[in-house]
Amino acid sequence: MRLRRSSPWALLGAIVAIVAVAVTLSSFLGTVFIPPLTALRLLLGLPNACAGTSVSPDLCTRWGEIVWQARLPEIVLAVIAGAALGISGATLQGTFRNPLADPFLLGISSGGTIGAAIVFDFHVGQVAPDLFLPLFAFIGAIATGVAILAVAVSRYGTVETLLLTGVALASLLSAVLALLLLYNPSGSQQVSYWLLGSLGNASWPVDGIAVGVLLITGTLLSLFGRELNLMQLGGDVARSAGVDVRRVRIRLILLASLTTGVAVAFTGIIGFVGLVSPHVVRRIAGTDYRYVLPGSALVGAVFLLGARDFALLVYPTSLLPIGIFTAFFGAPFFIYLLFRRRAGSPMGSL
């Protein structure tokens, strides 16, 4: 593909357009059938939106609530979480110069799961469950990120040390999770659902918080494109070009942890979005991180939204954990990408 050399920004623009179209089309899909034209009218807030249907005014009102209060917040959360995981994945792959790095490699997801398990097992915050569950998951995720950072700022903070510390932490936290579930098995089912990811916690306040955080962290991450490009050439080259590699690495890990933490807090564990999205962008827009970072956010958004829509098309009356479908799509697609990798790409070989 040669498109990347001519107009990467045009490609990003095309992906933005795809996101917009996908959001509109996604509002037609849900567990309750609403005629697409009616759904569109409801979405646009047109009067007499249910004209031409035989539904009662009461049901029409409920349809409006379904579109605006149930379906649209879920769609927006899919876009935000997908974007957050996508840009985090790109950041970490660039930071560690490792094509297998993703937001969960450092144990951030395990930390979030511990936070969620504490809420489920010890019935924490029953007065405001919508607040406490994401709050504890976020704290768990960020605490893990901070532990990694502690290693990063030490004199042992090499790329290899960081990666292996993340793997060790993930194993340790898995053991803690197993102990928690042994202590109170009644929470195990909810934890298992959490581990599969879900968009069911979506609401406008949740979306508002997530959008706000992603706008800030995503924008800041996107500013590191030049540094990441230089870091791909090796630490010495980057340093000779004026990049303080250690400091940049710490900041990138911090921002990626924040971004991932928000996604994990509201959706649970959704795999493969952070891993696959950067590879897709590199395939179509090249390896320049000035484009890979925002591009991964956009591809991640489309990927997660597509997984949601696919799940509803296959099982139209059921809401199933979204992580199942990202894995169904992501794993084969990732393998396909690996087999089609381009020789000579800095991220092309494992």
Place this chain on the structure above:
Amino acid sequence: MVPLAWLVVAILIVSGIGIAGAAVYFATTASGATSGNLTITDDLGHRVTLPYDPARVVVLGPSIMDSMYRLGLRSHVVGVDCYAPAFGGLSSDYSPDQIARWNLSSSMCIQAEPTFDFEALLAATPQVVLAATFVPAGALQEITDTFRIPVVVLQPPTLSGIEIDVSLLARIFGVTAGANALNTQLATELYNATVVGANASSFPTVLVTYYVDANGYWTFGPGTFGQSLIELAGGSSIAANAAFEYPELSGEQVLVANPHYLVYATGFGLNESAYTSAPFWGQLSAVQSGNLTGMDSSWLTEADPTMILSGLPALLAFFHPSSLP
């Protein structure tokens, strides 16, 4: 490169957004339902305002459905809880007997697990939702706060709490006479059990199991309805001092305890043959002497009138056949 000061500012802004979001969240929560002509306090201590005698009710919990049916309120129910329709639907939450007796259909299915389906709930256009606590608290909060549908949580903490919930339903639907009659039946069964217990010369050791695997027997531990039911029926559970509410006893533990009586739950695909693979099954005295019986799992696990009217007498008759009044 982004300077550290910018990062600190970003973190402060992110924190600010979180706090602002929390404020919006609590402001939303505080407003609650405002219309209706009846205010009650549910089993979680929440004061709920709801329309009197609502015609369209969603019931999220088989135990609540049991009370509704016994009070003659089936026609008010427009939706019930279920698992994902593609993976079990109604039959995951309700036994075939319950589905037939209560005339439930898949069109009433409102997915409560693994993800709560708000769309299905809204499409049922309920005036009130009656829910047990297995429904995620976050989903119940969303129903109340976002969709302004009153939610009444009915989860009795004890067996006697079942009578209280029947009375609460009577207030909501104005069926006092029916509730009084039902509560009289419940009180009679509880009294009979007390008399049998008081006259019993001994409490036989029992194991009531609802699932087995290669490691052992899953049973009811301290603080559960199953445990209360066993004690009320004059049995002494071998898991009475277990560390967990729903422990799994190993085959060795059960063999050493060697209970006089063994009760296994049936329904949802379970029958006696499913239990025979449990460790040391054939070596247990209760099995060898025939002191074992199957019992509908809903009688043992769902805190509702059927637990007292059917489950309790069945256990009493099994543990103390000669002591019944």
